[in-house]
Amino acid sequence: MLQRREFLVSAATAAAALAASSFPFSRSVAAPAKALTIQQVIDALLADIPGAPFPNTVDTIKAGNPSQPVKGIVTTMFATGAIIQRTIELGANFIIAHEPTFYNHTDETKWLTDSNDPVYAAKRDLLDKHGIVVWRFHDGIHAHKPDGVRMGVLQALDFDSYYNPDQPPLITLPESMPLNSLIMHLKQRLSIREVKYIGNLVQSCARLVLSPGAAGGRSHIAAIEKYQPDCFICGELNEWETSEYIRDARYQGRNISLIVLGHCVSEEPGLEWLVPVLKQKVPGVQVTHLPSGDAFSFI
Known part of the structure; x- marks a missing residue:
């Protein structure tokens, strides 16, 4: 399986990609690139999000001073130690992490500082030493109309032409395919080595529901009941929730399958989708997507 490579999008390539996309952010440029601070880049992104900035959002600065000029931008799923080091090597100073x-949803750190946790301390010291700003872009990109992560995944899967904005989770394929072929398509297009599934590999699938990330069992089950898919595709789940619901549904004779992609790989294309948006907003600033990848190895 080919691994997804980090890439730079040139100004020309980014402009072409943005023009080709049916789902760009607005095309207004906030200010000349050399005058932009990191905070101004954040503000330019939030200007395209309905209702942003949100109260009680997790989209906050996790490290660093956003008033400094932006030197280079990295998009990624997780600001891991390896991603931070690569950011330093690129000469960038701004990481946008989804x-x-x-290590927790709100990035609350008192419990880590109180225990003098060495892993947290080393990571924080590395960020501080090199003046790296980390900002989370989670609520905002999902609130964009349409959801930027969903569109990035649909485009990566070459399913965007089967998307209905009135029913965002639903994908209706023009021709059905066996579950086995659908799994192979997902693995190839998203560079996934292995997935978990429930179902009959020869079952025909044409009506799909896509739920990247970790929306939770209640959200998953509500979508299944609303859209009645042949196959439900998610990023991550609690194994006492959605998977058990699917198992019971199949026992009752319902013809539904489940594919679990993994959290990180199921949303990574959304951060790639953000690259040409940023290149349009901050021309002249290097923008790089660095995939943080799956934390797990498989045997």
Whole structure:
């Protein structure tokens, strides 16, 4: 399986990609790139989000001073130690991460500082030493119309032409495919080595529901009941929730399958989708997507 490579999008390539996309952010440029601070870049992104900035959001600065000029931007799912080091090597000083940096949803760190946790301390010291700003872009990109993560995944899967904005989770394929072929398509397009599934590999699938990330069992089950898919595709689940619901549904004779992609790989294309948006907003600033990848190895 080919691994997804980090990439730079040139100004020309980014402009072409943005023009080709049916789902860009607005095209207004906030200010000349050399005058932009990191906070101004954040503000330019939030200007395209209905209702942003939100109260009680997790989209906050996790490290660093956003008033400094932006030197380079990295997008990623998780600001891991390896991603931070690569950011330093690129000469960038701004990481936009989709998920938490410090091991809990709100990035609350008192419990880590109170225990003098060495892993937290080393990561924080590395960020501080090199003046790296980490900002989480989770609530905002999901609140964009349409959801930027969903569109990035749909485009990566080449399913965006089967998307209905009035029913965002639903994908209706023009021709059905066996579950086995659907699994292979997902693995190839998203560079996934292995997935978990429930179902009959020869079952025909044409009506799909896509739920990247970790929306939770109640959200998953509500979507299944609303859209009645042949196959439900999610990023992550609690194994006492959605998977048990699918198992019982199949026992009762309902023809539904489940594919579990993994949290990180199921949303990574959304952060790639953000690259041409940023190149349009901050021309002249290097923007790089660095995939943090799956934390797990498989045997």
